[in-house]
Amino acid sequence: xxxxxxxxxxxxxxxxxxxxxxxxxxxxxxxxxxxxxxxxxxxxxxxxxxxxxxxxxxxxxxxxxxxxxxxxxxxxxxxxxxxxxxxxxxxxxxxxxxxxxxxxxxxxxxxxxxxxxxxxxxxxxxxxxxxxxxxxxxxx
Numbered sequence: 001x002x003x004x005x006x007x008x009x010x011x012x013x014x015x016x017x018x019x020x021x022x023x024x025x026x027x028x029x030x031x032x033x034x035x036x037x038x039x040x041x042x043x044x045x046x047x048x049x050x051x052x053x054x055x056x057x058x059x060x061x062x063x064x065x066x067x068x069x070x071x072x073x074x075x076x077x078x079x080x081x082x083x084x085x086x087x088x089x090x091x092x093x094x095x096x097x098x099x100x101x102x103x104x105x106x107x108x109x110x111x112x113x114x115x116x117x118x119x120x121x122x123x124x125x126x127x128x129x130x131x132x133x134x135x136x137x138x139x140x
Contacts (some may be wrong), residue, residue: 024078028130031073034123039066043118055114059103062118063096080139091132095125 011050042062046053070092075083104119 013133024134025130027078027116028074028126028133029079031070032129035066035070036075038069039063039122040119044115047115048056053101055107056100056120059100059118059121060116063085063092063099067092074133076136079133081138081140083138087132087137091129091137094132095129098128099125 039062041064041080043058046058046061047055067089071083071085071088075081088129099121102124104121106117107114111120
C-alpha cells in the first residue's frame, strides 16, 4: 500500500521567535536612531536659529517631524506591515509625555543646556515605544 506523506506543520521554535524579535529590535533601533537624529537635528537647528525659544516648544516641533520618519520606517521596515497611525500616535504621544516629564526633571535638576536635557530625555523612551508598537500598533 502507498502511504500518504504526513502533513508538515511549521511550529515556530523559541529560537525562530527569538530571531524574529531580535531582528525587529535591530530594525527598530535603526529606524529609531534615524528618527532620533532627525529629532535632535531639528531641535539643534531651531535652538541655534532661535536660542530663546522654550525647549518644550522646540521638543514638540522636533517630535512632529521625527514622528513622520518613525511611523513610515516602522511600518515599512521594522514590522513590515501596515499599522494604525492613530494607535502609533497614541503610543508615541505617551512616549512624548514621558520624554517631556524627563525633560522637566533634567531642567529642574539643574541641567543648564536645553539641548543636553532634550538629548537625555530622548534616549530614555524607546523601549516603551517598541513594546507599545509591537504589542498594539503593528500586531498581526
